[in-house]
Amino acid sequence: MTFLEGLLLGVTGVLGYRLYVHRRYLNRMLRWISGPLDAPVPDASGVWGEFVSRMNRRVKTRQQEKDLLESALEQFQSALEALPDGVIFMDDHHRILWMNALAADMMGLLPTQDKGMPIEHLVREPDFVAYLQTGDYSESLMFHPNSRNQVCYMITLISYGADRQLLAIRDLTQLEKLENVRRDFVANVSHELKTPLTVINGFIETLQTHHETLSTEKRQRFLDLALAQSHHMGRLVQDLLTLSSLEARATLVDETQVKVKPLIDDLVISAEAISAGAHTITMDIPEDLTIHGSATALRSIFGNLINNAVNYTPADGKIHISWRNVANEGVFSVQDTGIGIPAVHLPRLSERFYRVDRGRSRETGGTGLGLAIVKHALSRHQGHLEIKSQVNVGSTFEAWFPKARLNQS
Incomplete structure (x- = not known):
């Protein structure tokens, strides 16, 4: 073998080894690059070591960017889950891309199974489908699902990006109920004021037109009736002011230690005057009982319950006023042998202007706000009202107070 051949063979061997x-x-490198991003970096030296080092830095940078994006996405989804509104992301064909749990619950959807499905195939409510198909989303849809009673959602569809849509769902059920209550309240107040005003106007017009021909007795009777209606309006306005004051404040501002027995004594004297001896009223109230609360509100609670018993108990009936301690509460009770109340009416008795018998209520001079005042006044004392009644047997109205407000030796 010549020197040149030997040299060539050596060079070939070295090149072959280096190629190997x-x-x-x-x-x-191929296995590392094809593997997971967190795979260990392969050992290398020379140019390959430099290559691996630079590639590793780039992989780490991309991994950090990926982690940041995933963290941002998780935070964004957590924020969407915390929203008080339902949120559904869709493409321009209304296919669901993502929704928060609240939206799924409100619309009856399954977050995982329904992903990728057109929402109108899942929510087959005519009003909702028609809203999606109009293409005009400048106004929101007030949506009352047929599958849910007394539920109201405000649905707004917002287009964003090239082919993305956001469906926002807000629950307005409580607001709608409050609006209905407000509307009913205004209608009831208007009706309650209109009735005595009509009577007063009628008497005044009669007196103006026929004052010369009417006898003194008739004129006096008309004036007395007009005055009675005026007093009824005054009571109504006073009850409205009392109820408004109780609803406007979350806490009582005039709390003191109120002695219960003297307060009940005064109210029983007034009740006996209204009864005019037609009822037997008995009382069992501890002499040393005091309640930490508002004297004005407590007078409204006790007075309304006692006066109701007098007004709705026939002549020769019995009314018993008492106090008892039960576990961690105290109970003020008014029991009567009155006409009783059908069970169907009991849950609504404390609603404003709710009456079992409107005619009889007006005969007794009631405003329809007494038990509503009792309920709100008790709630300001952290108490509650319980009613038990049996038709033609009688009723028991109980005002429950927490032990923390009671002081008894």
């Missing part, structure tokens, strides 16, 4: 080493490093 590079191929081995290349295979390692």
Whole structure:
């Protein structure tokens, strides 16, 4: 073998070895690159070591960017889950891309199974489908699902990006109920004021037109009736002011230690005057009982319950006023042998202007606000009202107070 051949053979061997080493490093790189991002970095030296070092830095940078994006996405989804509104992301064909749990519950959807489905195939409410198909989303849809009673959602569809849509769902059920209550309240107040005003106007017009021909007795009777209606309006306005004051404040501002027995004594004297001896009124109230609360509100609670018993108990009936302690509460009770109340009416008795018998209520001079005042006044004392009644047997109205407000030796 000549020197030149030997040299060529050596160079070929070295090149072959280097090619083998590079191929081995290349295979390692391919396996590393094809593996997971957190795979260990392969050992390498020389140019391959530099290559691996730079690639590793780039992979780490991309991994950090990926982690930041995932963290931002998780925070964004957490924020969407915390929203008080339902949110559904869709494409321009109304296919669901993502929704928060509240939206799924409100619309009866399944977050995982329904992903990718057109929402109108899942929510088959005519009003909702018609809203999606109009293409005009400048106004929100007031949506009352047929599948849910007395529920109201405000649905707004917002387009964003090239082919994305956001469906926002807000629950307005409580607001709608409050609006209905407000509307009913205004209608009831108007009716309650209109009735006595009509009577007063009628008497005044009669007196103006026929004052010369009417006898003194008739004129006096008309004036007395007009005055009675005026007093009824005054009571109504006073009850409205009392109720408004109780509803406007979350806490009582005039709390003191109120002695219960003297307060009940005064109210019983007034009740006996209204009864005019037609009822037997008995009382069992501890002499040393005091309640930490508002004297004005407590007078309204006790007075309304006692006066109701007098007004709705026939002549020769019995009314018993008492106090008892039960576990961690105290109970003021008014029991009568009155006409009783059908069970169907009991849950609504404390609603404003709710009456079992409107005609009889007006005969007794009631405003329809007494038990509503009792309920709100008790709630300001952290108490509650309970009613038990049996038709033609009688009723028991109980005002429950927490032990923390009671002081008894």
